Amino acid sequence: MRALIIEDDLEVADFVSQALSESGFITDSVHDGREGLYMAANENYDIIILDRMLPGKDGLSVLRTLRATGITTPVLLLSALGEVRHRIDGLHSGGDDYMVKPFSVAELIARVHVLLKRTLPSGGETELTVGDLKIDLLSRRATRAGRIIDLKPKEYKLLEFMMRHAGQVVTRTILLEQVWDYNFAPQTNVIDVHISRLRNKIDKGFTIELLHTIRGAGYCIRED
Amino acid sequence: MKIKLPHLSLSLKFALSIGGVFFLINFIFEGVISETSEHFMEKEIDSRLQAKINDMNEVYELGGIKLLQALIDRRAKQELSDSRIYLLTDQTYNKLSGNIAFWPEKVPKIPGFTEVEDDHLNPVEFRFLSMTLGGQYHLLLGLDTSKEEELEDQVFLFFLGALLLSISGGTIAGIILHRGLKKRLSLINVTCSEIMIGRFSKRIPVSRTSDEIDVMAHTLNSMLDRVESLMDGIRHVTDNIAHDLRTPLTRLHGRLERLVSLTEEGKNRRLVEAAIAEVDQLLVTFSALLGITRLETGEQETNFAPMPLGTLIADAIDIYEPIAEDRGQSIILNDHTNDNAGYGNILGDRDLITQCFSNLIDNALKYGPANSKITIDLFSGETDIKIVVHDEGSGIPEDEQSNVLERFYRVESSRNLPGNGLGLSLVAAVVRLHNGQLKLENKNGFQVIISLPKQ
Numbered sequence: 001m002r003a004l005i006i007e008d009d010l011e012v013a014d015f016v017s018q019a020l021s022e023s024g025f026i027t028d029s030v031h032d033g034r035e036g037l038y039m040a041a042n043e044n045y046d047i048i049i050l051d052r053m054l055p056g057k058d059g060l061s062v063l064r065t066l067r068a069t070g071i072t073t074p075v076l077l078l079s080a081l082g083e084v085r086h087r088i089d090g091l092h093s094g095g096d097d098y099m100v101k102p103f104s105v106a107e108l109i110a111r112v113h114v115l116l117k118r119t120l121p122s123g124g125e126t127e128l129t130v131g132d133l134k135i136d137l138l139s140r141r142a143t144r145a146g147r148i149i150d151l152k153p154k155e156y157k158l159l160e161f162m163m164r165h166a167g168q169v170v171t172r173t174i175l176l177e178q179v180w181d182y183n184f185a186p187q188t189n190v191i192d193v194h195i196s197r198l199r200n201k202i203d204k205g206f207t208i209e210l211l212h213t214i215r216g217a218g219y220c221i222r223e224d
Numbered sequence: 225m226k227i228k229l230p231h232l233s234l235s236l237k238f239a240l241s242i243g244g245v246f247f248l249i250n251f252i253f254e255g256v257i258s259e260t261s262e263h264f265m266e267k268e269i270d271s272r273l274q275a276k277i278n279d280m281n282e283v284y285e286l287g288g289i290k291l292l293q294a295l296i297d298r299r300a301k302q303e304l305s306d307s308r309i310y311l312l313t314d315q316t317y318n319k320l321s322g323n324i325a326f327w328p329e330k331v332p333k334i335p336g337f338t339e340v341e342d343d344h345l346n347p348v349e350f351r352f353l354s355m356t357l358g359g360q361y362h363l364l365l366g367l368d369t370s371k372e373e374e375l376e377d378q379v380f381l382f383f384l385g386a387l388l389l390s391i392s393g394g395t396i397a398g399i400i401l402h403r404g405l406k407k408r409l410s411l412i413n414v415t416c417s418e419i420m421i422g423r424f425s426k427r428i429p430v431s432r433t434s435d436e437i438d439v440m441a442h443t444l445n446s447m448l449d450r451v452e453s454l455m456d457g458i459r460h461v462t463d464n465i466a467h468d469l470r471t472p473l474t475r476l477h478g479r480l481e482r483l484v485s486l487t488e489e490g491k492n493r494r495l496v497e498a499a500i501a502e503v504d505q506l507l508v509t510f511s512a513l514l515g516i517t518r519l520e521t522g523e524q525e526t527n528f529a530p531m532p533l534g535t536l537i538a539d540a541i542d543i544y545e546p547i548a549e550d551r552g553q554s555i556i557l558n559d560h561t562n563d564n565a566g567y568g569n570i571l572g573d574r575d576l577i578t579q580c581f582s583n584l585i586d587n588a589l590k591y592g593p594a595n596s597k598i599t600i601d602l603f604s605g606e607t608d609i610k611i612v613v614h615d616e617g618s619g620i621p622e623d624e625q626s627n628v629l630e631r632f633y634r635v636e637s638s639r640n641l642p643g644n645g646l647g648l649s650l651v652a653a654v655v656r657l658h659n660g661q662l663k664l665e666n667k668n669g670f671q672v673i674i675s676l677p678k679q
Contacts, residue, residue, distance in 0.1 A: 009471055009474075009475075011475050011478070012471070012474055012475060012478065015475075015478035015479070015481070015482055016478075018482070019481075022485070080470040080471060088527070100470075100511075101470040101471060101473070101474045102470055102471075102473035102474035102475075102476070102477045102503075102507055103474060103477070104477055104481060104500075104504070105477070105478055105481045105482075106481060154542060154543075180539070180542075180543055181539075182543070182578065182582075183575050184575060184578075184579050185508060186543065186544075186582050186583075186586060187582075187583060187586045187643060187647055188544075188547060188586050188589075188590070190543050190544060190546075190547060193546040193547050193550065194543075194546055197546050215497070216481075216484060216497055216500060
């Protein structure tokens with residue numbers, strides 16, 4: 001997997017690059033918009049991390065030019081501008097996700113994985129499986145080792161999202177956005193409570209835990 | 225008991241008072257004129273009668289009764305109309321000469337002036353003067369005063385017309401005058417409303433007349449210039465804070481995360497993780513603060529769209545349900561807005577409204593005791609939707625209620641609970657942005673009452 005980082009702050013570019021390398025990416029870093037555009041157009045990347053405010057050519061125009069030339073590589077925008085309208089502008093210009101500085105690197109990595117998964121063609125599957133946990137996408141029913149798990153609608157939505165990204169770390173923010181459509185963080189950490197409920201329903205009474213808490217990052221559903 | 229006056233618009237009051245003043249002046253004027261003219265005409269008639277009767281008395285004294293009789297006969301013949309009456313009688317009021325046959329019933333048989341009003345059959349009015357000549361004859365002179373009465377009536381009608389004309393003229397003039405005034409005042413109002421929702425660049429139009437309103441508009445505009453420059457200052461500062469702090473904080477966060485991955489499990493690692501959590505909390509507070517500032521300075525551009533408030537609140541409850549359950553609390557939503565016809569809809573920014581109610585539910589759960597109820601009621605008024613979020617907590621002392629809307633203010637008794645003192649400030653800012661009202665009340669616990677304009 002290859003990632004392009006277009007970020008003028010060298011230190012930020014550096015730790016993003018390091019974190020991506022650690023999670024298995026080969027990375028290239030450039031520090032202005034023109035260079036970024038050149039690299040993006042001439043190389044094949046799986047993901048582009050793009051700072052919104054760049055010297056030379058501003059991030060949004062880089063993005064628009066990319067999209068106009070038919071390059072569909074997923075783009076994650078980074079910005080010091082966190083207002084709703086900036087987010088909307090960014091997404092309208094062809095961005096796939098938007099992160100406000102300061103961001104956590106763990107969050108960035110999690111989001112990159114979610115983005116990559118999203119861009120994979122869906123195989124028309126009717127069932128998701130992690131170990132002996134199964135959900136039937138048509139009847140919206142979950143079972144573990146053949147036993148039906150009784151889930152509320154939001155719990156089902158949460159589980160489905162986690163299972164679609166099985167093996168990936170998903171952060172609280174991602175869950176808030178994807179499952180509850182919340183674009184802000186509630187004062188109390190509500191996600192942890194929802195996760196612990198879900199964990200009670202799917203893991204209680206089984207020797208193998210499927211739903212893991214990844215400290216400092218988020219959660220992951222996997223069989224190991 | 226106080227009598228409630230009906231509400232009158234300023235222009236109507238203005239027009240009515242002008243009409244009223246016109247009416248009063250005319251009324252007094254007419255009264256004076258008609259009184260004076262009536263008096264004047266009466267005197268005029270009386271003096272004419274008196275002069276004539278004196279002449280005749282002189283004729284009688286000089287030439288005796290025969291000469292007077294001859295004179296009266298001649299006068300009576302000369303008189304073509306019957307507008308004058310002459311009658312000379314003997315001591316027992318039998319006619320000697322004149323143009324009427326007998327002494328009129330209505331005229332008393334004593335010397336002096338008499339007014340005879342018209343009877344219904346004969347619409348004439350006469351003023352009579354009688355005199356006794358030498359103790360043995362009676363002389364009666366009469367003048368038709370109908371013409372004078374008619375004139376008086378005409379004067380009266382004329383003034384009545386003038387009165388009506390002036391009242392309606394005055395009222396119309398008042399309305400027109402005030403329409404103009406009202407138009408200019410409403411321009412000021414519209415501008416102020418726009419400024420209140422954050423369009424600080426709006427100014428009140430100034431006309432070329434430099435009258436009092438223009439002077440006021442000018443002063444208001446200067447004030448607005450000042451407000452705008454202050455707001456610009458705040459915006460500038462917040463923008464700078466945003467840009468200048470975000471990048472170093474990102475680096476700090478990145479370095480700490482790096483440090484975590486380089487540190488062995490153990491005490492050191494936990495310290496770094498705690499540091500990261502601190503930075504995260506700092507960021508949340510910082511973003512919330514910037515968000516509120518942007519809302520209050522009207523900088524935040526919003527996506528206003530129609531939305532069903534009940535559904536939005538139900539979603540917010542949904543996310544808090546497990547927390548409530550853990551504490552034995554229950555959240556009850558009573559939506560009385562009768563949704564079927566879009567009654568519960570408001571025009572608002574989805575994210576902000578959700579955040580607003582999420583903060584209120586968060587607070588209610590936090591400050592309500594364990595095993596208590598949190599009730600959210602929605603009522604649909606004529607123009608507003610009222611939302612009451614009630615908890616069974618100990619409430620906020622009344623003297624502190626206005627303070628809790630301030631940034632970072634925390635009630636003394638709640639300082640040990642988690643929170644940054646920005647929750648209610650954000651609620652207040654969001655409500656203001658939506659042109660709504662916010663009220664706090666201690667009532668069997670604590671309640672927040674919000675009204676938001678309907679879509």
